[in-house]
Amino acid sequence: xxxxxxxxxxxxxxxxxxxxxxxxxxxxxxxxxxxxxxxxxxxxxxxxxxxxxxxxxxxxxxxxxxxxxxxxxxxxxxxxxxxxxxxxxxxxxxxxxxxxxxxxxxxxxxxxxxxxxxxxxxxxxxxxxxxxxxxxxxxxxxxxxxxxxxxxxxxxxxxxxxxxxxxxxxxxx
Numbered sequence: 001x002x003x004x005x006x007x008x009x010x011x012x013x014x015x016x017x018x019x020x021x022x023x024x025x026x027x028x029x030x031x032x033x034x035x036x037x038x039x040x041x042x043x044x045x046x047x048x049x050x051x052x053x054x055x056x057x058x059x060x061x062x063x064x065x066x067x068x069x070x071x072x073x074x075x076x077x078x079x080x081x082x083x084x085x086x087x088x089x090x091x092x093x094x095x096x097x098x099x100x101x102x103x104x105x106x107x108x109x110x111x112x113x114x115x116x117x118x119x120x121x122x123x124x125x126x127x128x129x130x131x132x133x134x135x136x137x138x139x140x141x142x143x144x145x146x147x148x149x150x151x152x153x154x155x156x157x158x159x160x161x162x163x164x165x166x167x168x169x170x171x172x173x
Contacts, residue, residue: 004056013057018065021049023075026057029088029112036060037078037092037113039071046071046098050113068116069107070098075137078113081167082145087111091148091167093122093138104135104152108167118171122150122163131155 003010016024020042029035029052036051048069051060069076069092076094083089090113096105102125108118125134138152146168154161 004058011058013053014059016049016051016060017063018049018051020044021051024049025076025078027078027080027088027090027113029080029090030083030086032056033112035078035090035113037069037076039073039075040065041073043073046073048076048094066113069094070096072097072099072101074101077138077140079140079142079148081108081142081148084110091140091142092116093140093148093150093152095135095138101133101136104138104150106140106148106150106165106167108171118167120165120167120170122165123152123154123161133157 020040021038022041024036024038026036034053034057038049045065047065047067048071050066051063053060074095078092080088081091090109092107095101097103104122106120107116109116123135133156136153141149143149146166150163
């Protein structure tokens, strides 16, 4: 669904053209475009599905798998956190392991999500861990210009954890 009247009404937009996309989050990128980031429920390609809209989600102009964002078929979250050099800075967090729900990673993009040069480990199982789903669903929030809050499931969904990360300090940017 999308709105073009500040939430007074909503209309159903076009479907993303890759079957299996679900549990999606959207973020605004520069040029008034929208980036949708979704998991691939089919699991045949273990990477995030990206779709770009030039009209607020009414239609999707470009859809592709991003090999820079590995995914074990799990929810992830994306958020616009600022602007630099005319491009939106994006934060993205997911279980960045292509085989199992593990290796929760916060990534930062300075070019509207086309590259992800900053990769900050959030949580990962130990070599001896027998937990199959160590880190799973996560959500992120901008706490300050330099700080991202991450809420996520840990150790086979037995805990909900909140961590705060100063992404600028962690990335030296």
